[in-house]
Amino acid sequence: MHDFLQQTLSGEAPRQRCGETPWLRWQWHDHGILQLDPLSDPRQALVLSAGIHGNETAPVEIMNSLIGALLRGEMALRHRVLAILGNPAALRANKRYLRHDVNRLFGGRWQQIDDCDEARRALRLEQAIEAFWLQGCKEDQPRWHLDLHTAIRGSWHTRFGVLPLNPQPWPDAFLHWLAAAGLEALVYHTAPGGTFTHFSCATFNAASCTLELGKALPFGANDLTQFAAAQQALTALLSGAPLPAPQQTPRRYRVVQQITRLSERFKLHMDAETRNFTAFPQGTLLAEDGETQYVVQQARECVLFPNPGVALGLRAGLMLVEEGAPAEALPR
Structure with a gap:
């Protein structure tokens, strides 16, 4: 098996489910779930995921290129790796998701929706990373999870990372890697959530980050030169x-409030061209949902992931404050 992506999209298991190269052993666990183990002693354990949203294809192409080089023996491997293509059905359809957003279902939240392919997929991914980290990792071995995405909207910061709530300090080596990958900003969550990276951090104490690396485009439409820094890292x-x-040193933002779509009456007071990290002054009415109003509370807050079309009960946007910068330094 030399093409992880095409094998996954075929919906069929490879004839050979495990193998060995001069550098590693590989094992196909399931559609879109491939484990790679170096023949030498591994330095750390890494979960590398992409395609949690099926219309975010550039990270899938980048990851497939790297996995292909490893499988062909063209590149050494120093760490244990679990490579994941998150939602194969949505990737085939070039849709963000088919029925439910998988990246809102982790931490057992898949149990709160109807039994469907995406609920079962979230459970399968939880099981896969649990087995990977608990059955083959030494206790002192660093655990990282990099979940690769692209954003629906344009952004004042083209490449940025979203870090889940974590009561522990982030490892210096992890933050250094994120800077080396070309991230212009880091967003620090202040509340738990249903994302893949929050699950891996909260459940397995992994250093995890959702990397937003550019604009979401279909397969074949990506200019991968724009992702060179991330691919090199x-x-x-x-x-x-x-x-x-x-x-550069990534700018740091902290989540200060979440906009949630509670009912069919929800209205987001931002147009479809509003970019991520657009700043709004104190007192601005951001959204309303019946009698509930969302208003800028700080001197300036920046919006992230504004999306009025999410399902009821889900996040329609996050509001951020930049740390360590005067208000006039914020993007407008």
Whole structure:
């Protein structure tokens, strides 16, 4: 098996489900779930995921290229890796999801919806990373989870990372890698959620991050040169080569409120062209849902992931405050 993506999209298991190269052993666990173990002693354990949303294809193409190089023996591997293509059915359809957003179903939230392919997929992914980290990892071995995405909207920061709620300090090596991957900003969650990265951090104490690397486009429409920094950092991470030097220190944002779509009366007071990290002054009415109003509470707050079309009860946007910067430094 030399093409992880095409094998996954075929809906069929490969004839050979495990194998070995000069650098590693590989094992196909399920559609879109492939484990790679170096023949030498691993330095850490890494979950690398993409395609949790089926219309975010550039990270899938990048990951498939890296996995292909590893399977062909063209690149060394220094860590245990669980490679995941999150929602194969949505990838085939080039849709964000078919019935439910998988990235809102982790931490057992899949039990709160009807029995469907995406509920079963969220459970399967939970089981896969639990087995990966608990059955083959040494206790002192670092655990990282990088979940690769692209954003629906344009953004004042083209590449940014979203870090889940974590009561522990983030490892310096992890933050350094995120900077080396070309991230312009880091967003720090202040509440738990149903994302894949929150599940891996909260349940397995993994250093995890959702990486938003550009604009969501269909297969074949991506200019992968725009993702060069992330691809180079991933190549260095997997092979154990020196990381490229960070070009900048990512700006830091903290989530201060969440906009939730509670009913069919929900109205978001932002147009479809509003970019991520657009700033609004104190007192601005952001959204309303019947008698519930969402208003900017701080001197300035920046919006992230505004989306009025989410299902009832889900997040329609996050509001952020930049840490350590004067108000006039915020994007407008």
